[in-house]
Amino acid sequence: MAASQLAKVRSKFVEKVSKEVIKQILDELLEDGVLNEGESESIIEENSSRADKARCLIDKVKKKGDVASTKMIVHLKSKDPTLYTTLGLSHEEPVQQAAEPLQKPSTLATTSQDNIEHKKLHGNSIYHVSKESMLSRVALLICNKDFTNKKLNRKGAEKDVVNMEHLLSTLGYEVVKHTNLTGKGIDSALMSFSQHSKLAHTDSVFVVIMSHGKLGAVFGVDYAEEKPDEFPINNIYKYLGPGNCPALLNKPKIIVIQACRGAEAGAVLVSDCVQPDVVSDDVSPPEEDQSAAEEGIEDDALHWEHKEKDFISLLSSTPDTVSYRQTDRGSFLIQYTMEVFNSSSRDDDIEELFRKVMQRFEDFSVHNKRQMPTKDRCTLTKRFYLFPGH
Numbered sequence: 001m002a003a004s005q006l007a008k009v010r011s012k013f014v015e016k017v018s019k020e021v022i023k024q025i026l027d028e029l030l031e032d033g034v035l036n037e038g039e040s041e042s043i044i045e046e047n048s049s050r051a052d053k054a055r056c057l058i059d060k061v062k063k064k065g066d067v068a069s070t071k072m073i074v075h076l077k078s079k080d081p082t083l084y085t086t087l088g089l090s091h092e093e094p095v096q097q098a099a100e101p102l103q104k105p106s107t108l109a110t111t112s113q114d115n116i117e118h119k120k121l122h123g124n125s126i127y128h129v130s131k132e133s134m135l136s137r138v139a140l141l142i143c144n145k146d147f148t149n150k151k152l153n154r155k156g157a158e159k160d161v162v163n164m165e166h167l168l169s170t171l172g173y174e175v176v177k178h179t180n181l182t183g184k185g186i187d188s189a190l191m192s193f194s195q196h197s198k199l200a201h202t203d204s205v206f207v208v209i210m211s212h213g214k215l216g217a218v219f220g221v222d223y224a225e226e227k228p229d230e231f232p233i234n235n236i237y238k239y240l241g242p243g244n245c246p247a248l249l250n251k252p253k254i255i256v257i258q259a260c261r262g263a264e265a266g267a268v269l270v271s272d273c274v275q276p277d278v279v280s281d282d283v284s285p286p287e288e289d290q291s292a293a294e295e296g297i298e299d300d301a302l303h304w305e306h307k308e309k310d311f312i313s314l315l316s317s318t319p320d321t322v323s324y325r326q327t328d329r330g331s332f333l334i335q336y337t338m339e340v341f342n343s344s345s346r347d348d349d350i351e352e353l354f355r356k357v358m359q360r361f362e363d364f365s366v367h368n369k370r371q372m373p374t375k376d377r378c379t380l381t382k383r384f385y386l387f388p389g390h
Contacts, residue, residue: 002069006062009087014054016087018339018360021080022053028075034061034068050363079343082163126349127252127310127384133203134387139173140193141165144211146180147221152212159330160210160258163338168206171345171388174198183220186231194239199247204384206254207236210331213259215319233257237377241308248310252384254350255313258331260322312384313376314354323371333373336360349383351375 006013026043029035035043039060047053061072077084141164145157161179168175176196178189186209199205209231212219220229242249316323316333325331340356348356358373 002066002073003062005073005089006058006069009089010055010058010062012087013058013083014051016083017050017054017076017080018336019050019053019363020340020356020360021076021083021343022050022057024079024343025072025075026057028079029061029068029072032071034064034071080339081342082338125382127203127250127380127382129203129385129387133201134172136198136201137171137173137204138193138196138198138202139168139175139206139208140189141168141175141177141206142181142186142189142209142211143177143179144181144219144221147212147223149224152219152223154210154212154325156325156327156330157210159328160325160334163330163334164208164210164256167338167341168208171341171386173206180221182222183218183229183231186218186220187235190236190239194245194248199245202251204252204254205240205248206256207240208256208258209236210258210334213257213261215261218257218259237308237311240311250310252350252380253311254384255311256333256337257313258316258323258325258333261315261317261319308377309379309381312350312354312378312380314357315374315376316371318372318374321371323373324369332361332371333357345386345388349385351378351380351383 023044026035026040030037030040043053043056043060047056058072061068073084073089076087076089141161143157143161145154145161147153161177165175165177176189176193178185181189190207193205193207209218212223214230216234217230217232220231222229236255238244240248240253314333314337316331323331323333326335329335336357340353340360344353344356354373354375358375361372
């Protein structure tokens with residue numbers, strides 16, 4: 001029975017559900033008539049913490065019986081399928097309610113189609129996406145887990161690879177995957193990716209790099225303090241910029257980097273509490289050339305482009321601070337990115353999705369540890385929508 005299922009997973013639901021998903025489920029249950037406006041408002045306004053909101057929500061719905069509980073489970077599956085699977089939930093919808101959930105995917109697809117047609121009317125405000133370009137999407141995924149110095153091994157990083165590869169594939173990207181590369185290996189992988197045959201036809205690319213790091217660099221697997229093995233993050237922008245990769249001209253390039261940017265903690269107050277299964281990834285314009293005009297080269301034969309444009313990056317922490325990883329579930333950045341993209345990528349553009357990931361970290365509180373991702377080097381001139389499932 002659905003109410004019994006909610007009772008069994010209550011503690012895990014309270015621990016793991018995000019504030020954003022709570023709000024989305026509340027909206028759905030309000031629309032279904034499971035909750036009224038007073039109940040919905042009381043859950044939000046009378047409970048200060050995320051955990052209290054989650055606890056109040058699940059208790060109210062559970063008390064309303066199996067039909068209400070089934071609706072909540074269905075909405076949780078839609079809004080956060082990762083958590084739905086983690087909790088081990090299942091649902092068998094009552095016959096009288098079967099039509100509504102079964103129609104939900106087509107409704108979402110229709111909504112996405114309507115959104116596409118609406119946004120096409122604002123041609124200068126969004127990046128062009130077509131069915132053809134979506135079939136040519138490609139992404140680069142690099143994860144360093146096992147290091148020459150075994151003390152630096154990133155336990156739990158294998159979860160990040162599985163999660164991110166699944167997410168990118170769901171969004172329609174062919175994933176080019178590399179693991180355990182040196183700094184030079186990462187450099188070679190980026191250079192090779194910049195020449196990928198699909199780039200001429202894709203509408204966008206993702207580049208995801210996960211390793212140890214410091215401000216401005218990601219560490220290769222041979223890293224040692226006496227002999228640094230590093231990849232300069234700036235090379236990403238150089239290799240994928242218009243000068244070296246004209247195939248990606250005017251196309252969004254989304255960069256996600258899970259690595260520390262320094263050794264400092266991200267919290268102001270310090271306590272002596274430690275949670276051993278949460279660890280960090282820390283180890284300690286030129287003058288204008290007038291020659292073209294002087295030689296009489298016309299504008300349609302040769303023209304200048306911005307050296308760096310159409311990029312957006314999400315870095316796992318603020319400058320000089322560490323980022324954290326759970327040894328059994330992977331990094332918090334990848335976990336929260338999965339949650340947000342699963343629940344919001346149909347409706348929000350990439351900048352809003354990244355903002356929601358950052359907002360998710362407002363609830364991040366593991367004793368004295370704090371982490372805040374940073375949007376960096378954003379040169380997107382339009383909105384980019386992923387249109388998953390279209």
